[in-house]
Structure formats: C-alpha cells, structure tokens
Amino acid sequence: MNDVAQLARLMQGNEAIVEGALSAGLRFFAGYPITPSTEISELLAARLPLYGGKFIQMEDEMASMAAIIGASLAGLKSLTATSGPGFSLKQENIGFASMAEVPCVVVNVQRHGPSTGIPTAPAQGDVMQARWGTHGDHSVIALCPASVQESYLLTVEAFNLSEKYRTPVILLTDEVIGHMRERVILPQPDQLKVIDRKKPPAGLEKYYPYRPGKDGVPAVADFCDNYRFHVTGLVHDESGFPTTDADVAEKLIRRLNNKIMDNVDDIVLSESWLTQDADTIIVAYGAVSRSARKAIKEARLAGLKVGLFRPITIWPFPEKEIDALSRQAHTMIVPEMNLGQLKLEVERAASGRSRVIGVNKVNGELITPGEILDTIIKQ
Amino acid sequence: MQNNANKYLRSEKLPHIWCPGCGNGIVLGAITRAFGLLNCDQNNTVVVSGIGCSSRATGYLDFCTLHTTHGRALAFATGIKMARPELKVFVLMGDGDSTGIGGNHFIHAARRNIDLTAIIFNNSIYGMTGGQSSPLSPLNSRATTAPQGTFERPFDLAELAQGAGATYVARGTTYHANMLTQLIRNGADHKGFSVVEAVTACPISYGRRNKMGNGYDMLLWQKEHSVPVEKARKLTPLEMEGKFAIGELYKADAPEFTDIYERFIEEKQKKNKEERQRGVN
Numbered sequence: 001m002n003d004v005a006q007l008a009r010l011m012q013g014n015e016a017i018v019e020g021a022l023s024a025g026l027r028f029f030a031g032y033p034i035t036p037s038t039e040i041s042e043l044l045a046a047r048l049p050l051y052g053g054k055f056i057q058m059e060d061e062m063a064s065m066a067a068i069i070g071a072s073l074a075g076l077k078s079l080t081a082t083s084g085p086g087f088s089l090k091q092e093n094i095g096f097a098s099m100a101e102v103p104c105v106v107v108n109v110q111r112h113g114p115s116t117g118i119p120t121a122p123a124q125g126d127v128m129q130a131r132w133g134t135h136g137d138h139s140v141i142a143l144c145p146a147s148v149q150e151s152y153l154l155t156v157e158a159f160n161l162s163e164k165y166r167t168p169v170i171l172l173t174d175e176v177i178g179h180m181r182e183r184v185i186l187p188q189p190d191q192l193k194v195i196d197r198k199k200p201p202a203g204l205e206k207y208y209p210y211r212p213g214k215d216g217v218p219a220v221a222d223f224c225d226n227y228r229f230h231v232t233g234l235v236h237d238e239s240g241f242p243t244t245d246a247d248v249a250e251k252l253i254r255r256l257n258n259k260i261m262d263n264v265d266d267i268v269l270s271e272s273w274l275t276q277d278a279d280t281i282i283v284a285y286g287a288v289s290r291s292a293r294k295a296i297k298e299a300r301l302a303g304l305k306v307g308l309f310r311p312i313t314i315w316p317f318p319e320k321e322i323d324a325l326s327r328q329a330h331t332m333i334v335p336e337m338n339l340g341q342l343k344l345e346v347e348r349a350a351s352g353r354s355r356v357i358g359v360n361k362v363n364g365e366l367i368t369p370g371e372i373l374d375t376i377i378k379q
Numbered sequence: 380m381q382n383n384a385n386k387y388l389r390s391e392k393l394p395h396i397w398c399p400g401c402g403n404g405i406v407l408g409a410i411t412r413a414f415g416l417l418n419c420d421q422n423n424t425v426v427v428s429g430i431g432c433s434s435r436a437t438g439y440l441d442f443c444t445l446h447t448t449h450g451r452a453l454a455f456a457t458g459i460k461m462a463r464p465e466l467k468v469f470v471l472m473g474d475g476d477s478t479g480i481g482g483n484h485f486i487h488a489a490r491r492n493i494d495l496t497a498i499i500f501n502n503s504i505y506g507m508t509g510g511q512s513s514p515l516s517p518l519n520s521r522a523t524t525a526p527q528g529t530f531e532r533p534f535d536l537a538e539l540a541q542g543a544g545a546t547y548v549a550r551g552t553t554y555h556a557n558m559l560t561q562l563i564r565n566g567a568d569h570k571g572f573s574v575v576e577a578v579t580a581c582p583i584s585y586g587r588r589n590k591m592g593n594g595y596d597m598l599l600w601q602k603e604h605s606v607p608v609e610k611a612r613k614l615t616p617l618e619m620e621g622k623f624a625i626g627e628l629y630k631a632d633a634p635e636f637t638d639i640y641e642r643f644i645e646e647k648q649k650k651n652k653e654e655r656q657r658g659v660n
Contacts, residue, residue, distance in 0.1 A: 028462055049647040054461045054640065059487035063454035066447065066484075070427075070458025073445065074466070078458070096448050223425055223443040223459065224466055230438060232446035241392065241438060242446075 007185050013151045013178040014039040017081070017107055017171065018047060019186060020155025024194055027053040027076040030067035032060055032086060035119045036175045037109040040081035061089035069093060069102045073231060075222035077159055081107035084126055085116065087133065094168050095134030096233045098256065101166040101210070101220060103197055105158045108170060109178040110286075112364040121364030122175035124286055127341040130170045131315050137253055139260035141267060142170040142315040144285045145177055149184045154312070160195040161267060165259055166217050172314065174337070176287035176366055202226045211238040216259035260316060269312035270321050274300065278307030280376060281329040281354070283322070283346050285311050287366055288335050294369035299376045306376055314342060322349035331379050335359035335367045355379075384411040387421065389441045396435055400586075400594025402553035402579030406500050407436050409556050409577070410471075413563035424467040427456040429481060431473035431507045432581075433500030450481025453488040456495050464637040467567070468494075474501040475513035478534050482514070489543035492571045493636040498563060499536060499574065502581035510584030521588045540574040541629045547573035548629040553580065554601040555625060565627065571635050578605070578623070 011019070017040055021029075029048055031041040041057065048055045054071070058064040061082060068078035082090060087108045097104050110126050112118035126133075130142040141161050145151040155171060162169040200207060200219040209220045209229040218238075221227045234242035235249045243249075260267065274296060275281060284292035289310045299306040309325055309332075311318050322345075326332070332354045334343040340358040347356045359375050361367050388411055397403045414424075426442045428434035430449035437444035447455045456470045477485050477499050488495060504522060505511040512522035512529045515536060519528035540548045547569040551559030559577055566573035580586060580597035591597050608626035611619060 028458065030458060049644045050651050052644060052648065054644075056457070056461060058454065058457070059483050062451060063457070063484055063487070066451040066454035067458035067461070069447075070445070070455035070460075071462035072458075074425075074459045074462035076462045092448055093451065223445075224423055224463065228421060228441060228443050230444045230446065232438075233448060234446065 008183050009186065010181055011148050011184045012039065012181045013145070013148045013173060014109065015043060016148045016151040016184060017155045017173070018043040020152040021079050021105070021159065022047060022051060023186075023189065023192055024156040024159035025077045025196070026079050026159070027051065028068060028071035028078040029053070029080065030056050030058050030064040030071070030078075031080050032058055032064050032082070034061075034083045034086045036111055036178050037081040037083050037107060040107060061086040062093060065090040065093035065106070068104045069097050069100075072102050072104045073223050075225065077103070077163070079105045079107065081109070083109050083111045083119075084113045087126055087129060091129075091133040095136060095138060097168040098134065098138045098140070099233050100231050101218060101256075102168070103162040103166050104168050105155070105162055106168055106170050108172050110172065110174040112362075118364040120175070122287060122337060122366060123362065123364065124174060124288065124337040124341070125362070126172065127314065127336075127338065130172050137257065139167060139257045140170065140315050141165070141167060141260060141313065142172045143269070144172050144312060144314045146286055146289045146310065147177065148180060148182045150312075151177060152184060152186060156192060156194070157269070160193065163195050163197040164217070165263070166197065166220065167260065170315075172286075174286050199225070200227065208238040209240045210236060212255060212259070216255055216262065264316050264320075267313055268316060268318045270318045271308070271310040271312060272321070273308040273310070275307030275309060275325060278305050279329050280304065280306045280331045280333065280379065281309050281325050282306065282372065282376075283309050283311070283332055283334045283342070285314055285342065288337060291367050291369045292335060292372055295372035295376060298369065298373050304376060311342070317345045317349065319345070319349035322346055323351070326350035326353040329354050332356045333359060333372065333375055333379065335372050337361055337367060384408070384415040387411040387414045387419065387441055389439055392439050395439055397432060398583045400580065400582040400597070401432070402502065402581075402594070402598070403433055403436065403500055405553035405556050406433070406498070406559065406577045406579050407439060409551070409559040410436070410498060410563055411440070412560045413567065416560065416564045417567055419467065423465065424469070425456075425459055426469045426471065427452045427459065428471040429473065429476040431476045431505065432502070433471055433473040434476060436471050450476055450479065451484060452476070453481065453484040453495065453497065457488065457493055460493055460495060460637055461640065464494075464641055468496070469567070470495050470497045472497065472499050473506070474499060474503060474515035474536070475505045478514040478536060478539070486539070486543035489540050489545040489572050489574070491636040492544055492546055492633050494570055494572070496563070496567045496573045497575070498566075499576050500579050501536065501576050502579045502585060504581050504585040506581045506584045510588060520585075522585075536576045537574070537628050544572070545574045545629075546571035546631045546633050549574070549627045550576040550578065550623065550625050552578040552601040552605055552625060554598045555605070558625065562627065569630065571633060
C-alpha cells in the first residue's frame with residue numbers, strides 16, 4: 001500500500017466539515033437538531049471533548065448562535081450547523097456577530113424550502129438569505145463546497161477568514177454534498193495553514209477594542225484577557241460604547257462592509273475549467289457543479305466549446321472573474337436548484353455582454369447533466 | 380452601606396439614561412454593593428445583558444460587559460461560561476426580556492443549573508419601547524397595548540424559575556435595597572443557576588398609566604405590598620392576595636452543569652489516552 005492509499009478515507013460531507021473544523025482549532029460547538037445537518041452535531045458531541053473542547057445542544061437555533069458568539073468572545077473558535085429553517089432563526093444573532101465583529105462559522109446544509117419544504121431533499125435556495133438574511137447593511141463571506149474533500153478544506157478556510165476578518169463566515173453547502181460519501185485525502189496538520197485572530201498588545205494605557213488596524217479589522221481582546229471593555233450590537237465608537245452620532249454610524253457601517261469588499265482578492269476563491277477557448281460558460285456551484293462538469297465533458301465530445309466557472313466563494317461574488325469571462329463568452333448558463341438567485345449576480349457582472357440563461361429546478365432533485373447538456377445544445 | 384462599590388462603576392459613563400423616578404439605578408446600586416461584599420474580581424467577571432432599559436446597565440459596569448440581543452442574554456452567557464468556567468458570569472435582564480422573548484432561554488438555563496447569576500429588573504412593563512404589557516404585567520394592569528387592562532395572567536417569575544430547576548430563587552425590591560444587595564450577594568455565592576427578581580418602579584410607563592403616583596409613591600407601594608417570606612409562609616392564600624413574598628424563596632443543592640461537563644471532558648481525555656497507550660503497547 002502506498003502512502004496516499006494509507007491516508008485516503010471514505011467520508012461523508014458533513015463528517016469532513018467536522019474534521020476540517022477540528023483541524024482549524026474548533027473548541028466550541030452549539031447546535032440544535034435539524035435535517036440534513038445533524039451529523040455535524042452528533043459527531044462533535046463525541047469528538048470535541050477529546051480535544052478539551054465543549055459541545056452543547058441548545059434549546060433552539062437562536063440560542064445556538066448566541067452561545068457560539070459568547071464562546072468566541074471568551075476566546076474559543078466556535079461553530080454552529082443548521083439548515084434553512086434554522087438558518088432563518090439564526091439571522092438575528094448573525095447580525096450581532098457582524099456588528100460586534102465576533103469570529104464564528106455557521107454551516108448551512110441547504111435543503112428544500114421555503115418553510116419545512118422537503119427536509120431530506122437538496123436545494124440551493126438560501127443563496128440570497130446567506131447574503132441578506134440579517135437586517136441592515138452588512139458584509140458577509142459565504143463559501144460553497146462541491147465535494148467532500150472541499151467540505152474539509154473550505155471549513156478550515158471559513159475559520160481562517162472569520163478569524164482574520166472578525167466576521168461570521170457561512171459555509172453554504174447542500175444536502176447532496178453533506179450526505180454524499182467519497183474518497184478524501186486529508187492534509188497532514190503541518191500542511192494546513194491555520195489563522196488565529198490578532199490580539200492587542202498587553203499593557204496599553206487606554207485600549208480601544210474597536211479601533212481598526214490598517215486592514216480595517218480591530219484587535220478585539222478575548223474577554224478577561226488583559227482588558228475590560230464593552231461589546232454591543234448598538235452602533236458604537238472605537239471605545240466600544242454606544243452612540244447615535246451620525247458620523248460614527250456612517251463610518252462604522254462602511255468599515256464593516258469595506259473590510260470585506262476591499263479584500264476580495266484575498267477572500268474570493270473560484271475554479272475555471274476548460275474556459276480558455278470557451279464561448280459558452282456554465283456558472284455552477286455546490287452539488288450542481290458536478291452535473292455541469294459531466295455535461296461539459298459530453299458537450300466537448302460533440303465539439304462544443306463549453307467551460308465551467310465555479311464560484312467557490314459565492315459571497316463576496318467573484319464579479320471580476322465573471323466580467324472577464326463575459327468578454328469572451330456569448331452565453332453563460334447558470335444551473336441552480338432555485339429559481340435563479342446567483343443568476344442575478346451573473347447578469348449584473350456580465351453586464352449585458354453575455355446572454356445569461358438559467359437552468360432551474362425546485363422539486364428537491366439534483367439537476368442532471370442531461371438537463372444542462374440540453375440547454376447547452378438548444379441555446 | 381459603605382464599601383468599595385464605586386470602583387465597579389464606569390463613572391465616566393454616568394449620568395445614566397434612566398428616567399427620573401426609575402428604580403433601575405437602585406438595582407444597579409444594589410448590584411455594585413453586592414460586588415463589593417463579594418470582593419468581586421473585575422478581571423475575572425463578565426456581565427451580560429439583553430435589550431431594554433435594564434439591560435443598559437452593563438454599559439455602566441466596569442467589567443468585560445456584553446450587551447446582547449433581545450431575550451438572548453442567557454444563551455450568550457451560557458457560551459461564555461462553558462468556554463471559561465472559571466469566570467464569574469452575571470446576567471442582567473428585564474421582565475419582558477427574560478420571560479417574553481427570552482422565556483425559552485430562561486427555563487433552559489434553569490433546567491441545566493448552569494452557574495450564572497441572573498438578576499431580573501421587574502418593572503412590569505416594556506419601558507424602552509414606551510409601555511407595552513409584559514408577561515409579568517399584573518392581570519388587568521394598563522399598558523399602551525392593553526388600554527383597558529391586560530386580559531392575560533402574568534407569570535410568577537420565582538415559581539417559574541423554581542419549577543424549571545433554578546437552585547437559588549430570591550425576590551427583593553428597590554424599597555428594600557439592602558436586602559436586595561444581600562440577595563444578589565447570596566445568589567452570586569450560590570453554585571448553580573441563581574435568579575434574583577428585583578421589583579423596580581417604572582413611574583413613567585407603568586405607574587402613570589396605572590395611577591400609582593411618582594417614583595416615591597411606587598417605592599411605598601413596594602413596601603406595602605411585599606411580605607417577608609418567613610411571614611408569607613404562615614399566611615393563607617387569601618391573606619397573601621395582592622401581595623408578594625420577598626427574601627430567599629428557594630435554595631437547593633444540585634450538580635452544576637459546567638462542573639459535570641468539565642469532569643466528563645477530563646474522564647474522556649483520560650480514557651482516550653489510556654486506550655491509545657494500550658494500542659501502542
């Protein structure tokens with residue numbers, strides 16, 4: 001048996017998220033049972049204590065989100081996992097984490113909706129909820145894995161981004177990827193880059209927890225670690241205390257947005273495949289990108305110049321990349337398990353240079369390669 | 380009562396935002412004096428609050444303080460306490476905050492018997508939003524959303540807490556400020572989920588609408604309608620009608636949640652280490 005074979009494991013998507021989180025330094029999980037994300041809770045209930053970490057099943061989704069924010073402020077890397085209905089309930093406190101700049105990761109294993117929908121069936125209906133779910137203008141980072149291996153890697157990435165930018169990061173996976181089992185090769189610990197939040201230097205005479213550094217991110221101390229300070233969801237100045245001053249409010253909300261939007265080159269991940277000579281680009285993410293890959297292979301066999309663009313980071317949206325591709329492709333096809341949510345972003349970034357066609361399905365079934373191929377041929 | 384209470388205040392943040400006649404300042408005073416009696420370590424204590432008039436108290440207290448979302452203070456505090464069980468954690472909430480929007484978190488914190496000291500400022504009304512009825516507004520009392528009086532029976536906060544599993548339950552008033560200080564101190568000293576209900580006056584949004592007079596009159600109302608628990612236990616329900624008991628209402632010893640969980644972690648790690656060693660051998 002060679003080395004690679006020894007390292008290879010058969011693993012479920014949700015299980016890979018657990019492994020990724022532990023590799024990234026997860027020490028606190030709070031959750032509430034919900035299909036199809038429950039495996040994450042179940043596995044962490046058993047695994048976290050082995051690392052000295054804490055697991056708690058809270059009384060509801062709001063409480064789970066609140067508890068991970070509390071634990072993160074106390075210094076622990078924190079995670080919660082849920083699906084559509086629970087994601088809606090968490091939005092209030094996701095906004096708090098955004099406003100109070102508390103690093104944390106929220107997994108949403110998307111299922112069919114609205115409401116209870118088909119709890120066991122996949123969908124991609126929460127793309128816009130991930131972006132705009134909590135009230136008020138705010139920035140957000142959302143990552144979208146397309147394989148079990150990537151579920152692992154993007155979970156680590158989600159923690160790194162949340163620690164670096166002090167913002168909630170959403171891992172927006174789906175029921176297909178979450179429940180699928182495939183071969184993975186997990187990196188060795190020394191091959192992984194793990195980022196920890198920056199901390200203020202000790203012994204400052206006057207400490208401003210919300211004074212941003214050059215990167216727009218403040219060095220908020222962990223609770224009871226050198227400094228006493230106030231954290232609130234109210235508009236606050238650099239000292240952390242509330243104010244209704246219009247200039248302070250304007251500056252704060254813009255900074256919260258800019259710390260993400262000014263760093264899209266650092267944050268945004270995407271994959272381009274067979275796009276070099278393509279005049280038709282399939283823009284697909286998550287489970288659907290797997291069907292798209294198969295459809296493109298078939299189309300290429302038929303001599304059609306089709307390529308795949310796969311946003312891995314869907315928020316912030318990779319608009320520069322779509323802009324560039326729209327200058328070579330006459331058509332972009334956006335297959336999604338919703339009625340066309342990310343398609344709106346593709347249209348915006350392509351700005352009329354490419355025709356944008358949706359392939360949409362909301363019956364709880366994965367879009368098939370055949371359905372995408374049909375659209376490629378008919379377009 | 381003279382002690383080092385003032386050092387627990389962020390005095391540069393005063394004066395506070397509360398209305399003239401409001402009892403919240405008296406509750407805050409009792410809390411700081413209790414901190415003084417406890418000789419509370421400011422660098423190892425976190426004070427968490429929800430949303431509402433009372434929850435602005437965290438801004439005036441010189442600790443690591445966390446002003447959370449409406450009703451969720453106990454859930455945030457649960458995360459903090461689990462993450463760092465060595466920290467002392469106080470949670471300040473209002474009546475609507477803790478029993479309306481936060482009712483679920485309240486009963487579950489009590490059920491877990493997690494070592495938090497919850498202090499509920501009960502002014503019988505949603506004050507910050509201008510006087511709407513709360514789950515602790517007395518039956519028939521008037522509020523902006525109950526112009527003819529409420530049709531709903533209120534919770535008895537102390538019975539709710541005890542029934543849900545809290546292991547220290549007390550009630551004080553702003554009239555009995557020294558007693559309130561002692562109750563908060565004893566609640567904080569108790570290991571487990573402690574609930575101290577502080578009956579406080581909202582003359583602007585509750586008193587005025589219910590013809591209870593000004594802040595001073597409402598303090599006297601507290602005096603006249605409260606009965607020390609030792610005496611209350613000897614009275615019949617009829618004799619207690621319209622009155623409420625004050626003092627230490629309930630106290631019990633029970634395993635504390637973070638203690639149990641920390642022991643579980645220790646044992647699990649130990650077992651895992653032993654298994655690994657056996658595996659190697």
